[in-house]
Structures are given as C-alpha cells and as structure tokens.
Amino acid sequence: MMARNKKLLLLPGDGIGPEVMAEVRRVIDWFDKERALGFDIEEGLVGGASYDQHGTPLTDGTMDLALECDAVLFGAVGGPKWDDLDFSVKPERGLLRLRKDMDLFANLRPAVVFGPLAEASTLKPEIVRGLDIMIVRELTGGIYFGEPRGVETLPDGTRRGVNTEVYTTPEVERVGRVAFELAKKRRGLLHSIEKANVMESGLMWREDMQALHDREFSDVELQHMYADNAAMQLVRDPQQFDVMVAGNLFGDILSDCAAMLTGSLGMLPSASLGAADETGRRQALYEPVHGSAPDIAGEGKANPIAMLTSYAMMLRYSFDMPEEAGLVETAIDNVLAGGLRTGDIMQTGKARVSTKVMGEAIVAELNQVAEAA
Numbered sequence: 001m002m003a004r005n006k007k008l009l010l011l012p013g014d015g016i017g018p019e020v021m022a023e024v025r026r027v028i029d030w031f032d033k034e035r036a037l038g039f040d041i042e043e044g045l046v047g048g049a050s051y052d053q054h055g056t057p058l059t060d061g062t063m064d065l066a067l068e069c070d071a072v073l074f075g076a077v078g079g080p081k082w083d084d085l086d087f088s089v090k091p092e093r094g095l096l097r098l099r100k101d102m103d104l105f106a107n108l109r110p111a112v113v114f115g116p117l118a119e120a121s122t123l124k125p126e127i128v129r130g131l132d133i134m135i136v137r138e139l140t141g142g143i144y145f146g147e148p149r150g151v152e153t154l155p156d157g158t159r160r161g162v163n164t165e166v167y168t169t170p171e172v173e174r175v176g177r178v179a180f181e182l183a184k185k186r187r188g189l190l191h192s193i194e195k196a197n198v199m200e201s202g203l204m205w206r207e208d209m210q211a212l213h214d215r216e217f218s219d220v221e222l223q224h225m226y227a228d229n230a231a232m233q234l235v236r237d238p239q240q241f242d243v244m245v246a247g248n249l250f251g252d253i254l255s256d257c258a259a260m261l262t263g264s265l266g267m268l269p270s271a272s273l274g275a276a277d278e279t280g281r282r283q284a285l286y287e288p289v290h291g292s293a294p295d296i297a298g299e300g301k302a303n304p305i306a307m308l309t310s311y312a313m314m315l316r317y318s319f320d321m322p323e324e325a326g327l328v329e330t331a332i333d334n335v336l337a338g339g340l341r342t343g344d345i346m347q348t349g350k351a352r353v354s355t356k357v358m359g360e361a362i363v364a365e366l367n368q369v370a371e372a373a
C-alpha cells in the first residue's frame with residue numbers, strides 16, 4: 001500500500017536501452033499483480049530518441065517530470081547515428097543535464113558477484129565468490145569541476161595544463177553521510193579513500209570524515225586508506241571491504257576497477273542520489289553502467305540484468321523495500337544457477353538465450369522465490 005502513489009519516470013533512451021527497459025516493465029507488472037506494488041509510471045524520451053523527435057536530448061518538460069518523480073529509471077543513450085551532432089545536443093548531454101539539474105552528488109556502484117558467475121571474473125573464483133561491496137563516488141565536485149582549469153602556452157612556447165582538486169567540508173559531509181548510512185544498513189564498515197599523505201585537500205577529506213564519524217556515526221567502523229593502496233587491496237583481497245567512499249577522481253577509477261571483479265558490463269547497476277528534502281525524499285536516478293551497445297542493438301542479445309538490478313537498487317534505496325529488492329536479486333541468481341546466459345556472460349555448457357527469454361525466466365523465477373519465502 002505504502003508505494004501506491006510513488007511516481008516513476010522511465011527513460012529507456014537509445015540502442016539496447018528500450019530492450020532492457022522492456023524487461024523491467026515485466027518485473028514492475030509482476031510486483032503490481034502479485035504484491036499490489038503499483039507505481040504511477042511515466043515514460044519519456046532521452047538521448048538520440050529525444051533529439052530525433054524534439055531537436056534536443058532532453059526537453060524541459062521531461063526534465064520537470066524527472067524532478068517531480070520519486071525515482072528515475074534510465075536505460076542508455078548514444079549511438080553512431082548521433083555521433084556527428086554538435087556537442088551541445090549530443091545524446092549524452094541529456095544524461096549530464098539530468099545529473100546536474102537533479103544535483104546527484106552521490107554515485108553508488110555495487111560490485112556484487114553472483115555465485116554462478118564467480119568463474120567469469122579475471123580473478124580466482126575463491127577471491128571473488130560471494131563478493132558484495134559498494135563504492136560511493138562523489139559525482140559533482142573535485143578535480144573534474146575545480147577552478148582554475150585549462151591549458152596555457154608559456155613564454156618559452158611550452159604548455160602548462162591545470163586542473164584543481166577542490167572540496168568543501170559540506171561537500172565531503174553530504175557524500176560521507178550517504179556512505180555512513182549505507183554502511184549502517186550493511187556490515188557496518190566504511191573505508192574512506194584519499195591521498196592525505198600528499199594532498200592538503202586529501203588531508204581535509206580525512207579529517208572531515210573522521211569528525212563526521214565521531215559526531216554522528218560512531219556505530220560504524222571507519223578506516224582511512226590511501227587511494228593507491230585501495231586499488232591494490234581491491235584486487236588482492238576485495239572481501240575486506242564493505243562500503244568505500246571517495247572523491248570524484250579516485251571514485252571513478254576504483255569503481256571501474258571493482259566493477260571488473262564481477263565479470264561483465266551487462267551485470268552492473270548504479271544509483272545516483274541527490275540531497276534529502278525535509279521528508280527524507282531524495283532525487284534519485286538508477287541506470288545500468290553499460291551504454292547503448294549499438295553493436296548488438298535490435299538483435300535481442302542484450303543482457304537485461306544490469307537494468308533489473310538497477311530496478312532492485314531503486315526498491316532498496318528510494319523506497320526502503322529490501323525484501324522486494326532481495327526477491328529480484330535471488331530470482332536472478334537462481335536463473336543464472338539454472339544455466340541461462342545472454343551472449344555476454346556465455347560459458348561452455350550453458351544455454352544461450354535472448355533478452356526476452358532471460359527476462360521471462362526471471363519473472364517466472366520470481367513466482368517460485370515468492371512462494372518459497
């Protein structure tokens with residue numbers, strides 16, 4: 001009942017975006033029918049699809065809808081058809097505007113290894129089996145946005161390139177709070193990542209995280225780690241981590257590194273969260289990590305699991321429904337254990353299936369899991 005009036009905006013986008021979103025629709029319908037979990041659903045255009053219709057990758061109307069909704073589910077944008085467009089109207093600009101106007105400052109990237117896919121990692125299965133870590137990356141500050149920036153030509157004709165790492169205490173604290181809250185709901189361990197040994201802004205980050213911990217989150221264990229060591233530890237012994245929080249640059253690199261521990265791009269979800277309002281509601285956008293995969297678009301080959309686990313993240317983080325999220329994740333795990341694979345995660349001896357067959361199998365498995373629960 002609680003979710004009756006929750007509003008979702010679906011933005012399938014381009015390429016395989018609409019194909020994987022169609023499978024989310026199937027799961028949404030299942031929850032509606034079996035669990036009376038009815039969302040009010042709006043659907044909009046983004047990326048090249050929006051450009052073709054409206055001459056812009058995101059209309060003001062769709063942007064307003066995104067701001068009004070409780071959560072946005074985003075597929076993927078881009079493709080060769082739009083590669084030659086001016087930068088200001090490129091499909092990717094639609095996503096950048098959503099992130100900017102919704103002020104999505106915390107990017108959550110889980111790296112979870114589904115048991116049946118432990119062999120697909122480039123690391124030994126015993127290192128990654130059961131892996132479940134969450135990387136929280138600051139998304140709107142740091143060196144990608146800091147001033148001064150640019151390249152200048154010096155009097156001697158050589159050039160000088162500058163980017164600036166800048167964080168304020170409120171910026172550190174707001175992403176820190178998201179990470180501490182997550183750790184509280186998980187195993188209660190947070191690693192804060194910086195280079196306090198060589199960067200003043202890194203030392204400030206460390207001090208601010210420690211102060212926030214001591215003031216508000218002393219029930220969570222906080223560890224500080226240098227970014228270079230964190231990269232090494234991630235591939236040496238990733239299971240030592242629960243939640244990691246880092247600035248934009250280190251978070252970018254570490255989340256990609258952690259992602260590859262899990263095997264395939266087609267399996268990786270993400271969430272981007274904004275500030276909480278007085279009612280606790282946050283702007284939130286959920287999307288698979290992968291792009292629009294033009295090389296396989298329209299062929300029914302796309303793996304819908306990253307999109308489906310993005311939906312599960314939405315249930316967990318926007319609507320506080322861990323049980324329902326768990327149902328989806330367990331159904332996926334069981335279907336993989338049963339041997340179904342899309343092409344990207346194909347292994348010898350398994351059955352190669354289409355996007356639709358994978359989606360249908362996961363919904364059929366939802367019935368089994370729900371009955372057993």
Ligand code: NAD
Nearest residue numbers: 076077078079265266290291292293294295296302303344
């Ligand atoms: P991509 O993620 O689209 O594809 C990389 C490779 O992984 C391709 O071989 C693709 O077939 C495969 N792949 C990706 N997702 C898959 C899935 N769900 N199932 C099976 N295989 C999958 O990255 P790219 O090729 O670098 O970019 C293609 C287009 O997507 C570009 O226009 C790029 O700008 C855009 N892009 C968009 C986003 C986004 O919308 N968030 C992210 C990355 C790239």
